[in-house]
């Protein structure tokens with residue numbers, strides 16, 4: 387592959403549906419041009435960081451690299467559309483920097499600390515049991531992604547959020563409008579992904595305004611109440627920041643975790659001995675969950691912008707230059723992972739994964755995601771006696787958050 391043809395690997399949604407081919411090409415790029423400049427028609431230029439060391443270093447250097455409101459890669463035309471739409475500019479935690487970011491993150495931080503997440507374990511157990519029962523009821527054939535991974539991970543997050551079960555389809559719609567906007571299965575009637583994204587956000591303003599009113603009048607033990615009543619410097623959080631806070635918490639937690647579960651399960655169905663070997667071995671289950679998250683790397687990138695001229699991996703990047711942190715590539719870096727193209731639940735280096743990022747923006751929900759996977763894996767390893775693929779897996783089309791969206795399985799249970 388000529389490096390001049392590499393651009394679509396990062397921005398074309400359909401390039402994320404054949405990950406074997408994608409990883410083969412990325413291995414070549416890591417070898418030959420690990421900090422790769424991309425000049426694509428319709429896009430401002432950017433550099434892709436494909437190595438673990440470079441993604442790690444830039445992510446942690448908050449002085450010289452900012453997130454800004456353009457922390458996801460998109461065509462210039464989408465950005466112009468967004469500005470013209472009157473929609474509030476993206477300002478979730480991932481779009482904030484410095485003290486503004488620190489203060490907003492502090493609003494919910496306690497909720498995501500290990501002790502707080504541990505406290506929710508009984509409820510995660512209950513929900514996992516519910517979906518293992520569903521697996522049993524389905525009688526030996528299912529679309530694991532659609533029947534189990536998606537609704538299970540959605541239910542866990544919505545439960546802590548405080549969104550009632552009947553509103554879960556709405557939250558799914560919002561997420562697909564934002565993350566999976568380019569996939570024809572999720573595009574709906576919209577003419578293009580940009581329009582779909584804007585439409586989704588606009589429709590949810592009303593929903594979240596109502597939620598704020600409810601939780602201010604009557605706070606509950608849930609995240610929605612924390613966000614509704616969140617304060618910055620002793621004053622209520624701004625309306626726009628609150629809206630985006632709801633949106634990120636409603637969307638960041640389930641498609642990501644769901645793709646880690648479905649993509650990991652695909653590998654386990656190809657080599658079930660790895661799954662059955664986990665039964666009753668808690669440490670191995672912990673490692674296996676990390677391996678699933680390393681392998682799938684469902685968040686495909688975030689961008690960072692240079693505050694002054696910088697050199698990364700020997701390549702000069704000018705002030706204002708932007709880099710794409712390529713997590714799936716960093717997670718297959720031969721310099722860090724032994725035999726990185728092999729899925730191995732017992733690999734000793736699984737915990738060096740960069741799927742959750744690193745530094746000040748390190749995934750707020752990482753503890754939840756890990757627990758959800760471990761809880762389900764523990765049960766699957768003990769309850770399943772047979773599992774195999776029952777057709778070809780299908781991949782969601784998105785250059786931002788994607789993974790296995792349909793996973794036909796045939797299985798037997800104890």
Ligand code: HEM
Nearest residue numbers: 479480638639642643685742743744747748749750751755
């Ligand atoms: C396997 C599942 C998940 C993956 C792969 C993932 C990945 C990521 C990544 C790569 C980032 C940006 C990190 C950086 O810039 O350094 C992030 C941030 C974030 N994630 Fe996750 N995530 C997952 C699950 C969750 C869950 C369950 C939640 C719960 C609501 C969540 C909420 C967030 C939030 C709020 C942020 C923004 C943090 C900040 O900018 O300060 N994520 N996640």
